[in-house]
Amino acid sequence: MIRFMDLRSRLPFLLLGLLVLVGCSEGERYPDRPMMLICPWSAGGGTDTVSRTVAALLEQELGVPVNVVNATGGSGVTGHTRGALAPADGYTLTMVTVELNMLHWRGLTNITPDDFRPLMLLNRDDAALFVRDDAPWQTLAELKDAVAAEPRALRASGTAQGGIWHVSLAGWLNDEGLDAGDILWIPINGAGPSLDALMSGGVEMVCCSLPEASALLESGRIRCLGVMSADRVQGFLDVPTFREEGSDWTMGGWRGLALPLGVPEDRAELLESAVAKVIQSESYLEFMENTGFNVSPAPPEAFRAIMDEFDRQMGVILTGDAFQSVRSTRYGPMIFPGILLGLLALVLLILAVRGGLRRSVEAPRIDRDGLVRMGVALAFVLGYVLLADRVGYVLTAMVLLLGMLCFLRVKWPVALAVALVCAPMTYQVFAVVLRVPLPWGWLGW
Amino acid sequence: MDPAIVDAASQVLLDPVVWTAILASALYGVFVGAVPGLTATMAMALLVPLTYWLPPLPALAAIVTMVACAIFAGDIPTILLRIPGTPASAAYADLGSGLASRGRADAALVTALIFSVAGGLFGAVVLILLGSQLAQVGTLFSPAEHFWLYVLGLTCAVVVSQGAPIKGASAVLLGLLVSTVGLSAVHAQSRFTFGNPELYQGIGFIPAMIGLFGVSEVFKNLLTMIPESDRASNQIPGGATPSPGHPLKEVPGAIRRLVRRPFSSLRSGSIGALIGMLPGAGADIASWVSLGIGRQSDLPHAESDDEGALDRLGTATTANSSALAGAWIPALVLGIPGDSVTAIVIGVLMMKDLTPGPEIFEKQATLVYGLYLIFILANLILLPVGLAAIKAGGLVLRVPKRILMPVILLFCVLGSFAINGSTFDIGVMLVFGLFGFVLERRAIPLGPVVLGIILGGPLEERLIQVLTAADGSAIAFVDRWPARVLVGLWILLLIVALIRPGRWLAGDSRQNRLR
Numbered sequence: 001m002i003r004f005m006d007l008r009s010r011l012p013f014l015l016l017g018l019l020v021l022v023g024c025s026e027g028e029r030y031p032d033r034p035m036m037l038i039c040p041w042s043a044g045g046g047t048d049t050v051s052r053t054v055a056a057l058l059e060q061e062l063g064v065p066v067n068v069v070n071a072t073g074g075s076g077v078t079g080h081t082r083g084a085l086a087p088a089d090g091y092t093l094t095m096v097t098v099e100l101n102m103l104h105w106r107g108l109t110n111i112t113p114d115d116f117r118p119l120m121l122l123n124r125d126d127a128a129l130f131v132r133d134d135a136p137w138q139t140l141a142e143l144k145d146a147v148a149a150e151p152r153a154l155r156a157s158g159t160a161q162g163g164i165w166h167v168s169l170a171g172w173l174n175d176e177g178l179d180a181g182d183i184l185w186i187p188i189n190g191a192g193p194s195l196d197a198l199m200s201g202g203v204e205m206v207c208c209s210l211p212e213a214s215a216l217l218e219s220g221r222i223r224c225l226g227v228m229s230a231d232r233v234q235g236f237l238d239v240p241t242f243r244e245e246g247s248d249w250t251m252g253g254w255r256g257l258a259l260p261l262g263v264p265e266d267r268a269e270l271l272e273s274a275v276a277k278v279i280q281s282e283s284y285l286e287f288m289e290n291t292g293f294n295v296s297p298a299p300p301e302a303f304r305a306i307m308d309e310f311d312r313q314m315g316v317i318l319t320g321d322a323f324q325s326v327r328s329t330r331y332g333p334m335i336f337p338g339i340l341l342g343l344l345a346l347v348l349l350i351l352a353v354r355g356g357l358r359r360s361v362e363a364p365r366i367d368r369d370g371l372v373r374m375g376v377a378l379a380f381v382l383g384y385v386l387l388a389d390r391v392g393y394v395l396t397a398m399v400l401l402l403g404m405l406c407f408l409r410v411k412w413p414v415a416l417a418v419a420l421v422c423a424p425m426t427y428q429v430f431a432v433v434l435r436v437p438l439p440w441g442w443l444g445w
Numbered sequence: 446m447d448p449a450i451v452d453a454a455s456q457v458l459l460d461p462v463v464w465t466a467i468l469a470s471a472l473y474g475v476f477v478g479a480v481p482g483l484t485a486t487m488a489m490a491l492l493v494p495l496t497y498w499l500p501p502l503p504a505l506a507a508i509v510t511m512v513a514c515a516i517f518a519g520d521i522p523t524i525l526l527r528i529p530g531t532p533a534s535a536a537y538a539d540l541g542s543g544l545a546s547r548g549r550a551d552a553a554l555v556t557a558l559i560f561s562v563a564g565g566l567f568g569a570v571v572l573i574l575l576g577s578q579l580a581q582v583g584t585l586f587s588p589a590e591h592f593w594l595y596v597l598g599l600t601c602a603v604v605v606s607q608g609a610p611i612k613g614a615s616a617v618l619l620g621l622l623v624s625t626v627g628l629s630a631v632h633a634q635s636r637f638t639f640g641n642p643e644l645y646q647g648i649g650f651i652p653a654m655i656g657l658f659g660v661s662e663v664f665k666n667l668l669t670m671i672p673e674s675d676r677a678s679n680q681i682p683g684g685a686t687p688s689p690g691h692p693l694k695e696v697p698g699a700i701r702r703l704v705r706r707p708f709s710s711l712r713s714g715s716i717g718a719l720i721g722m723l724p725g726a727g728a729d730i731a732s733w734v735s736l737g738i739g740r741q742s743d744l745p746h747a748e749s750d751d752e753g754a755l756d757r758l759g760t761a762t763t764a765n766s767s768a769l770a771g772a773w774i775p776a777l778v779l780g781i782p783g784d785s786v787t788a789i790v791i792g793v794l795m796m797k798d799l800t801p802g803p804e805i806f807e808k809q810a811t812l813v814y815g816l817y818l819i820f821i822l823a824n825l826i827l828l829p830v831g832l833a834a835i836k837a838g839g840l841v842l843r844v845p846k847r848i849l850m851p852v853i854l855l856f857c858v859l860g861s862f863a864i865n866g867s868t869f870d871i872g873v874m875l876v877f878g879l880f881g882f883v884l885e886r887r888a889i890p891l892g893p894v895v896l897g898i899i900l901g902g903p904l905e906e907r908l909i910q911v912l913t914a915a916d917g918s919a920i921a922f923v924d925r926w927p928a929r930v931l932v933g934l935w936i937l938l939l940i941v942a943l944i945r946p947g948r949w950l951a952g953d954s955r956q957n958r959l960r
Contacts, residue, residue: 036866042785043486043487043489043490043785043788043789044486044490044782044785044786044787044788044789044791044792045788048490048789048792049789049792049795049796052490052493052494053796055494056493056494059494068490069865069866070490070865071646071865071866071867072646072865073627073628073645073646073647074627074628074635074645074646074647075628077628077642077645077646078642078645078646081642081645082867108628108635108645109642109645152916155914160631161631161632184913184914184916185913186588186910186913186914187631187632187906187909187910187913188588188906188910189906192724192781192782192788193724193725195781196583196584196586196724196775196781197587197588197910199584199779199781200583200584200585200586200587200590201587202587202588202589202910202914203914214780214800215779215780215781215791215800215801215802216779216780216781216802218800218802218804219779219780219802219803219804221779287796290795290796290797290798291792291795291796292795330912330913331908331909331912331913332632333629333632333634333636334636335909336625336905336908336909337622337625337636337637340618340621340622340625341622343618344615344618344619344622347611347614347615347618348615350611351611351612351615356609356611356612356887356888357887358887359886359887360886360887360888363885363886363888364665364668364669366668367668370667370668370669370670371668373667373668373670374664374667374668376667377660377663377664377667377850377851377854378875380851380854381660381854381858381871381874381875382875384858384871385868385871385872388868389868397855400855401851401852401855404851404854405847405848405851408670408847408848408850408851409847410845410847410848414848415848418848418851418852422852422855426855426856426859429476430859430863434477434483434487434488434491434863435491436859436862436863436866437866438859438862
């Protein structure tokens, strides 16, 4: 313990020394360290693929690593919130998607498009309606008649309840004077699993974008009744539009890059021109064409206008009476946890009666020293959480590791050696090789 | 012979770029798999920028090899430290670490390696011979069938978990309850978030798993650490000295184990391939189900000694490796990803202007044959790389615990943070570390908690989907024949498990000690 105290009293000086050595080189050059691109959707999806392509090309353009982080969950709430609340230093970009226009209307977050500084609109994919190749409806009109004749008999999916493709389909039904709930929406997370359900007969139709269904479409296993865009879509020219089929309804999703508010304008402009170069590059265009994503770039002002227009439209749809009835499902959110809690109570009751909740024979007794050691381990982790963001990963890890090793009475030269080797080594592996955006601090690493 | 096969063979075998890709990604895969918190999906996503500059075959070679090596490498910390490197090894964390504590770490690791290689090769053969036919099976799975598959997986976790199955059941239920925290995917409403926006995304199962296994293990070790005897405190309490680290010596034994029971290996290989093929189910469920079915049929002799435990460990590792190739079947044939790794693969293929689908077999025959060859090569290369990794892993056991524990804790922190760069996940890890510590002292197994967290979301989704689609009629769960087959399997499993009712409540203390 004495050694540990000794060391601790010297630590501030040590830190100060290191700081002086490195100097306060707060960068004049921008960017001079790795950047982060937040993707609100999971690895492997369309938005993720676009994010990673842009990141890889942007990295070449800017000369610093651009790491994609999948901040998934909450139908996009997580990623968009993190993106909007990120430090406004120009090192965090967000791949915003159409859900930004929807989440706040559904009361899931306070984040709106006004919380971002738009950088570039990258693509717009319009909604399309797919049925199996053996389905009886050849045209949109036939499908509409079938729905009108027997409401709530047909099932559709494509995304979660209230997601963009659900809104697209419900909006179309509304537009046709039908009830938004006349086609049962089965909430399935993602276009892939929905198409899977379509193939297995779990649903009769899927509403999603054309590129998401291209493999099945090209092999003739599914048929597209129409795409909800004004004009036919490049790459899918044999797919009719809804307009050609006698409806005026258009709807779709979009993706674009944005910065949090407050980023210095010169940095934002530098990024803007870098992104502009990327999206005109041959590799980007080739990728977008191969994957079937619709390229519709738009600079910040136009992007802002598009977001505002979508926002207004979504407000009308999502807060309208027609959609309110669709939103409330019969099987509420507490049914499943309720069942589980009931079962758990039963199981715990049996266990308690039989004495199964007592400490097991093999578990060692807790003594005071052991508790203190556990407490120190807890403090180690909490200390990391509190300090790492400000001080930086390497210093925090080094200091905490050293402290804990000394506390466990490892001889201090050994402890020092372990700390000095481990912290920079793990940094190299995680931040450099694996691209984990480790906390940045005083030393610049 | 089909000229495309010759063409593919020459393209794969003679190209130094392919070999380099295989070797480099094997090393990368072993590392990623061995560090808890780094998942194959994440490693895959990191490979994506690299695949831009690689031609299709080396790109695929890198992906296949990386994943195969990562899934095996996940067993190394599982067995040595009882911290699963990937969720796919959580099923046998107790089994493997039990062997290690009795001085059979090398035997367990080498068995895991040999059986993984066998499983991987078996999966590759299934992909090659039956891929396009089997893809049709996947299309039989509507939400109702998925529901039953998840129920089957969870029941297996209860049946095989350590000690009394009723404790396993409570563990599964706890895990399922944890999974309901956050924004419900089917309802788009938040539950149990207490207004905390960080909880909207729910409890991530990777930080939870690292907490449950890793941090609780650190706590347990710190609690019993005897400060005076440094080296002696290194061993797991009550255990023998860890074996000195001659993995090569264990190879013949492991191979004997493999050939002695060809039927059980074939069975778990098939279970793995079939489950891997189904979208939404993967290596993690495969190892549970394989253990569950294996336990019932091999029971009389399987539990009697270390040999039995090694056999059981082997069947599980066969299944999770075989599941990897299975996941490629729907991806290649239908363009529907079987798991998140193949989802990224489809992206990579499309980037190269190769659209997955039935035509890929005619239009891109060379590529498909090349891919088959790569699957075989990847599993063969795993053998030497895996042995080297086992040898290196053995060094970990020689580090005194008082040095090892803080370093492991640092890795736990990094691993939880890595998955989506959020400090909140470190907090999740810590809470689950304490939770796991408490559960362990009550002899409640941790593996089923992890499976519950993983399957809770999909299970609820399917439940609500089936109910919504049928407008509330419960018959919908059993009105299709594939669903009935699964229900039949499930009931069979329950009956066999219930034959020994004493074990359900009390747990067999002899088994407890042996595993």
